[in-house]
Amino acid sequence: MKNKTGRTLGVTRRMGELNEVSKNKIFGGWQKVFSHESKELKCKMNFGIYLPPQAENNKVPIIYWLSGLTCTEQNFITKAGAQKYAAEHGVIIVAPDTSPRGCNIEGEDDGYDFGTGAGFYIDATEEKWKKNYRMYSYVTIELPEIINRNFPVLEDKQSIMGHSMGGHGALISFLKNPGQYRSVSAFSPICNPMECPWGQKAFSGYLGDKKDLWKKYDSCHLVKDYDGPPAAILIDQGKADNFFSAGQLLPDKFVAACAEAKVPVILRMQEDYDHSYYFIATFIGEHIAHHVKYLKSG
Amino acid sequence: MKNKTGRTLGVTRRMGELNEVSKNKIFGGWQKVFSHESKELKCKMNFGIYLPPQAENNKVPIIYWLSGLTCTEQNFITKAGAQKYAAEHGVIIVAPDTSPRGCNIEGEDDGYDFGTGAGFYIDATEEKWKKNYRMYSYVTIELPEIINRNFPVLEDKQSIMGHSMGGHGALISFLKNPGQYRSVSAFSPICNPMECPWGQKAFSGYLGDKKDLWKKYDSCHLVKDYDGPPAAILIDQGKADNFFSAGQLLPDKFVAACAEAKVPVILRMQEDYDHSYYFIATFIGEHIAHHVKYLKSG
Numbered sequence: 001m002k003n004k005t006g007r008t009l010g011v012t013r014r015m016g017e018l019n020e021v022s023k024n025k026i027f028g029g030w031q032k033v034f035s036h037e038s039k040e041l042k043c044k045m046n047f048g049i050y051l052p053p054q055a056e057n058n059k060v061p062i063i064y065w066l067s068g069l070t071c072t073e074q075n076f077i078t079k080a081g082a083q084k085y086a087a088e089h090g091v092i093i094v095a096p097d098t099s100p101r102g103c104n105i106e107g108e109d110d111g112y113d114f115g116t117g118a119g120f121y122i123d124a125t126e127e128k129w130k131k132n133y134r135m136y137s138y139v140t141i142e143l144p145e146i147i148n149r150n151f152p153v154l155e156d157k158q159s160i161m162g163h164s165m166g167g168h169g170a171l172i173s174f175l176k177n178p179g180q181y182r183s184v185s186a187f188s189p190i191c192n193p194m195e196c197p198w199g200q201k202a203f204s205g206y207l208g209d210k211k212d213l214w215k216k217y218d219s220c221h222l223v224k225d226y227d228g229p230p231a232a233i234l235i236d237q238g239k240a241d242n243f244f245s246a247g248q249l250l251p252d253k254f255v256a257a258c259a260e261a262k263v264p265v266i267l268r269m270q271e272d273y274d275h276s277y278y279f280i281a282t283f284i285g286e287h288i289a290h291h292v293k294y295l296k297s298g
Numbered sequence: 299m300k301n302k303t304g305r306t307l308g309v310t311r312r313m314g315e316l317n318e319v320s321k322n323k324i325f326g327g328w329q330k331v332f333s334h335e336s337k338e339l340k341c342k343m344n345f346g347i348y349l350p351p352q353a354e355n356n357k358v359p360i361i362y363w364l365s366g367l368t369c370t371e372q373n374f375i376t377k378a379g380a381q382k383y384a385a386e387h388g389v390i391i392v393a394p395d396t397s398p399r400g401c402n403i404e405g406e407d408d409g410y411d412f413g414t415g416a417g418f419y420i421d422a423t424e425e426k427w428k429k430n431y432r433m434y435s436y437v438t439i440e441l442p443e444i445i446n447r448n449f450p451v452l453e454d455k456q457s458i459m460g461h462s463m464g465g466h467g468a469l470i471s472f473l474k475n476p477g478q479y480r481s482v483s484a485f486s487p488i489c490n491p492m493e494c495p496w497g498q499k500a501f502s503g504y505l506g507d508k509k510d511l512w513k514k515y516d517s518c519h520l521v522k523d524y525d526g527p528p529a530a531i532l533i534d535q536g537k538a539d540n541f542f543s544a545g546q547l548l549p550d551k552f553v554a555a556c557a558e559a560k561v562p563v564i565l566r567m568q569e570d571y572d573h574s575y576y577f578i579a580t581f582i583g584e585h586i587a588h589h590v591k592y593l594k595s596g
Contacts, residue, residue: 025538026576081379081579240323271323278324281379 018150021046027087028053031077036146040138041100042131047143048077049151054090061157061295062092062147063288064181066139066166066173069198070117073097076163079277085288091295093288094147096139098165100132113198114205120193121169122217124206133206136217140173140180159291161185163280164243168193171219171233171254178228183294185234185287187280188241191254192220198248220250220257232264234290236283238273316448319344325385326351329375334444338436339398340429345441346375347449352388359455359593360390360445361586362479364437364464364471367496368415371395374461377575383586389593391586392445394437396463398430411496412503418491419467420515422504431504434515438471438478457589459483461578462541466491469517469531469552476526481592483532483585485578486539489552490518496546518548518555530562532588534581536571 014020021033029052038045054060063086065076076082076095086093099119105128108115119135148155160181162170167189174184193199194214203214215221237244237251244251251267258265273279312318319331327350336343352358361384363374374380374393384391397417403426406413417433446453458479460468465487472482491497492512501512513519535542535549542549549565556563571577 024572024574024576025536025570025580027580031576078575079376081382083576083579084379238323273323276322277376278322278329278381281381282323282325 016150017146026050027083029055029083029087031083033073033077038100038138038142040134040142043100043103045100045138046073046097048073048095049147050077050083050086050093051151052087052090052092055092055152058090059152059154060090060092061159061292062094062153063291063295064139064144064158064160064170064173065093065095066121066160066162066169067095067098068162068164068166069098070112071098071166072117075277079281080284081281082284082288085285089288089292089296091288091292092147092151092153094143096143099135103132105129105132114201118165118202120165120199120202120206120217121172122203122206125210125213126206126208129206135169136172139169140177157182157295159183159185159295161187161287161291162189163187164249164275165190165198167191167235168199168219172217172222174228174233175219175222175226176216178226182229183231183234183291185236185290187236187283187287188238188244188249188275189219189235189251189254190249192218192250194218194221195253196248196250220253223254223257223261223263226261226263229294230264231294232266233258234287235265235267236270236279236287237267238270238275238279240272241275241279243275314448315444324348325381327353327381327385329381331371331375336398336436336440338432338440341398341401343398343436344371344395346371346393347445348375348381348384348391349449350385350388350390353390353450356388357450357452358388358390359457359590360392360451361589361593362437362442362456362458362468362471363391363393364419364458364460364467365393365396366460366462366464367396368410369396369464370415373575377579378582379579380582380586383583387586387590387594389586389590390445390449390451392441394441397433401430403427403430412499416463416500418463418497418500418504418515419470420501420504423508423511424504424506427504433467434470437467438475455480455593457481457483457593459485459585459589460487461485462547462573463488463496465489465533466497466517470515470520472526472531473517473520473524474514476524480527481529481532481589483534483588485534485581485585486536486542486547486573487517487533487549487552488547490516490548492516492519493551494546494548518551521552521555521559521561524559524561528562529592530564531556532585533563533565534568534571534577534585535565536568536573536577538570539573539577541573
């Protein structure tokens, strides 16, 4: 059927600065998708938001989820199974798209790992990309402002998590903004982008050859100067993940950097698990419980 | 990334009569997809199978899931979140595709509700379709034989469930084969296909105008003659389901027919829920628990 994906196609409802693209009841709450015009990205963006039953009458904590390469806001909301746990704990989960779209920049659709679907959660400085590719400012500033204006959020109770490129995004957002997020977790994150092929392609494309600037978006460098809440960083990594064995993720480098900086980190190597949403679905409940521990205290 | 869907593209592993298309670890077990040459359907078919951790060393009960219009074996295994509960209870779940594919029958791809993706779980008698469109015999005879030959199944402990067209498929499979399935459940099933537009299109196309034959695939007629185990039939129906309000599903007709036949049925009308996998994900745990009650007794 046309709405098998759960999207109410062709119907949007205006709600102030937001357009409601779809809404579906799930686990007693609502999984919604909104579109809006982004000032940072100069294009229309979609995000998913799960509103648990507790948000009907109360302000609740919030967790941001950042997705990986090629994803839209749909992957997480249809495949991760997070709504069950968000409903149990009474937290909102927001899942933005992974890049600007349809900006008509030459080359934006040439590869799966650069341009569309691959914003890498950084603010580009190269001429061609710098007008639109500002995903770092979008996910850490513009989007939270929009969410806080429009939904029943406890503004001092937010955390962040993500997968792969989005795990990188979650880690840098946490490390660059001490105190903004109560906790951070990641599935198979790109931990040391300066030293892996995906990161090198993205950083040279968006930032040029300014290696000092690269360090401002690399968790292994950022953790050296981290001076925020001592929330343990939780990372799950599948041992059967092809991108792990190909050296794209490098969690060991991050654990070593954390040890040197005396920042607590928990890296769990998971036997037989791969890079897919089957892996995420298995452990998302534990990640949400991890965040709730920090979100519900104080 | 290419394997974001969890499928290991382009790689298959031969295992007797089956080819392993993909395998992903999830909730301690394995979600696998196999392809095989179907004798009933005269084409290659895919099915998904979740093997819980308990199946490593023991034979376990099994539940069949039949999907709705337009689905492949992928929708259920990526979106329903069933693996968590299957792992908890130690049951295998098998999810076949919804029709033969690529049979080169003129018109097979003309609509979403007839032909490809719309086998309706019946054995066609019309000349054009009768060679390939034998989904009833496929899901009730050929597929269980294949599964029982190749996986650690307790053969006398099987149940069946499904969604929409697949809810119809589950109901008729249960009612036509007393004792073969311990229990049946359905999400938003097509309960009275002879009296709704989807069913009328499918039945006239596959079966011609033989109304007596139509009754052999309509739950509201089949229940009159049901003489099997008294397992309560569980049905969940969303009140905000567009196909319910359009008269495609007709659960009230089935409840009335069950009452007349003195067959126990539980119809739960769920406020605000629609026809999507968000609805299925919310209640799949309760459906699996329902089946386990019958599968684990005796």
